[in-house]
Amino acid sequence: MRKSLVLAVLALILAGCGEESMPVQTGEVGSVMEEATEVGAVEPMARVERLRVATTTSLYDTGLWGYLEPMFEDMYDVELDVLYAGTGKALDWGMRGDVDVITVHSRAREELFVSEGYGPERVPFAYNYFLIVGPADDPAGISGMSPEEAFSVLMENGEAVFVSRGDDSGTHGKERSIWTAAGYDYETEVRTAGAWYVEGGSGMGPTLVMANEMQGYTLSDIGTYLAYQGDLDLVPVVDQGDALLNVYSVLQVGASRNPELSAALVEFLTSSEVQQLIGDYGVEAYGMQLFTPCAGQNIQVAEECSI
Amino acid sequence: MFHLIEAFGIALRMIVSGDTVVFSIALRTLLIASASTLAATLLFVPLGCLIHFNSFRGKRLATGFIQTMYSVPTVFVGMLVFLMISRTGPLGGMGILFSPWAIILGEIVLIFPIITGLTISALQGTGKGLEDTAIALGASRRTMVLKVLTEARYTMFTSVLMGFGRALSEVGVAIMVGGNIAGHTRTLTTAIALGVGKGETASSIALGLILLFLAMMVSIMVNLLQHGGNR
Numbered sequence: 324m325r326k327s328l329v330l331a332v333l334a335l336i337l338a339g340c341g342e343e344s345m346p347v348q349t350g351e352v353g354s355v356m357e358e359a360t361e362v363g364a365v366e367p368m369a370r371v372e373r374l375r376v377a378t379t380t381s382l383y384d385t386g387l388w389g390y391l392e393p394m395f396e397d398m399y400d401v402e403l404d405v406l407y408a409g410t411g412k413a414l415d416w417g418m419r420g421d422v423d424v425i426t427v428h429s430r431a432r433e434e435l436f437v438s439e440g441y442g443p444e445r446v447p448f449a450y451n452y453f454l455i456v457g458p459a460d461d462p463a464g465i466s467g468m469s470p471e472e473a474f475s476v477l478m479e480n481g482e483a484v485f486v487s488r489g490d491d492s493g494t495h496g497k498e499r500s501i502w503t504a505a506g507y508d509y510e511t512e513v514r515t516a517g518a519w520y521v522e523g524g525s526g527m528g529p530t531l532v533m534a535n536e537m538q539g540y541t542l543s544d545i546g547t548y549l550a551y552q553g554d555l556d557l558v559p560v561v562d563q564g565d566a567l568l569n570v571y572s573v574l575q576v577g578a579s580r581n582p583e584l585s586a587a588l589v590e591f592l593t594s595s596e597v598q599q600l601i602g603d604y605g606v607e608a609y610g611m612q613l614f615t616p617c618a619g620q621n622i623q624v625a626e627e628c629s630i
Numbered sequence: 631m632f633h634l635i636e637a638f639g640i641a642l643r644m645i646v647s648g649d650t651v652v653f654s655i656a657l658r659t660l661l662i663a664s665a666s667t668l669a670a671t672l673l674f675v676p677l678g679c680l681i682h683f684n685s686f687r688g689k690r691l692a693t694g695f696i697q698t699m700y701s702v703p704t705v706f707v708g709m710l711v712f713l714m715i716s717r718t719g720p721l722g723g724m725g726i727l728f729s730p731w732a733i734i735l736g737e738i739v740l741i742f743p744i745i746t747g748l749t750i751s752a753l754q755g756t757g758k759g760l761e762d763t764a765i766a767l768g769a770s771r772r773t774m775v776l777k778v779l780t781e782a783r784y785t786m787f788t789s790v791l792m793g794f795g796r797a798l799s800e801v802g803v804a805i806m807v808g809g810n811i812a813g814h815t816r817t818l819t820t821a822i823a824l825g826v827g828k829g830e831t832a833s834s835i836a837l838g839l840i841l842l843f844l845a846m847m848v849s850i851m852v853n854l855l856q857h858g859g860n861r
Contacts, residue, residue: 407810528828
């Protein structure tokens with residue numbers, strides 16, 4: 324009896340591994356690992372081409388990539404692996420050659436990526452705006468101010484909680500540039516300002532959830548805020564100011580093992596059909612546009628004002 | 631509170647109705663943990679035996695070191711494996727980062743100390759007396775080794791199950807080298823981590839219940855085996 328139990332367990336493990344090891348022979352990671360919904364499309368032993376895109380969390384948490392992914396996969400007969408991370412980490416993956424394409428939102432760091440030779444160019448494809456969101460009763464009284472003024476008031480107040488991404492993401496970079504514009508040194512004055520300044524260290528969605536739990540303020544892109552709004556008590560308190568412009572770009576990674584498909588993904592995102600879809604994305608669900616498409620348009624002027 | 635109860639209800643319905651996404655994630659998690667446990671068993675049970683049955687300089691030091699590594703943090707292993715298999719790393723040529731193979735490799739490294747160390751403990755547990763008696767009664771070394779292995783088989787299998795349990799429930803390796811890619815490297819633990827952050831309470835609870843169930847099955851089997859060994 325006991326022996327048969329042991330044998331049964333071993334058999335189970337072996338069976339599991341038998342299936343598991345099938346894709347090894349193909350040299351690629353196979354479809355055993357696909358979600359059930361995708362299984363039908365692929366032969367179990369088929370060699371599947373994969374392309375990796377690393378995206379900033381806001382384009383993931385809003386569901387935009389989940390919406391565009393199957394279209395690209397159908398169009399090019401490829402498995403698109405979408406990895407989410409802060410802009411800093413996504414660019415780092417690109418520098419290491421671990422991903423093929425990057426969609427992020429930090430102009431200065433993207434330009435550095437290109438100038439250091441890690442990718443051919445930076446292609447802006449959509450923009451929206453950042454918001455400072457906070458509790459409806461606005462304990463620090465920053466409603467309607469410019470972002471720089473609002474940050475100064477938070478610093479003087481010293482009690483109202485502000486949750487920072489604190490993860491070297493594009494949003495975190497934007498927050499730091501607003502602190503600088505407000506006249507504070509980020510490392511020596513902001514990070515050490517006191518318990519009210521919380522470094523969350525997570526993506527945009529989790530940071531909004533954290534700010535909501537603490538009834539504090541945070542800087543969020545409008546897309547993620549709208550996507551999470553249903554679960555939050557936070558309201559937009561500051562939504563005017565040039566500093567709040569948020570431009571998303573796509574970058575091809577020079578070291579990509581699949582340059583043709585990487586280029587195809589850039590072309591896909593900037594094509595007029597997909598630009599239209601990006602502009603319409605979320606309009607029905609949230610009653611307003613999450614992303615304004617801008618591929619091929621001259622948003623240079625607006626960007627320069629914002630930095 | 632009502633929200634939580636409601637989410638719990640939806641979670642149970644997802645499990646009962648066999649929600650395809652939830653179950654494909656559970657299946658993937660089982661496959662990955664099984665593959666890494668099998669590979670680790672084939673590699674490290676023999677290693678544990680070699681260490682136990684042979685005398686060499688530094689044997690106690692090696693055993694002590696392996697056994698203090700039981701609690702090696704999963705994020706540390708995740709970081710190490712990431713740096714090894716990233717394309718700029720020494721094993722970058724394999725190109726397995728952000729694939730299930732990366733998670734399997736990471737979990738093999740993670741459970742190496744548990745399986746090796748507990749195998750050594752299991753063999754030691756039979757007592758020096760058994761080995762000495764066998765030799766004294768004129769048994770060959772081969773017979774003595776077989777005798778000890780037979781005596782320790784239940785405890786040895788327990789060590790394998792402990793490794794499986796750790797592989798099943800860890801999150802650090804899976805998220806760092808797997809990347810939590812939907813339909814590809816998303817496991818129960820990484821899906822829960824993402825789901826809670828996104829406020830997807832019901833599906834997170836469903837995944838959590840399945841994970842809890844699997845972990846409890848492992849514990850129950852460990853218990854059964856220990857009874858078997860004691861009888």
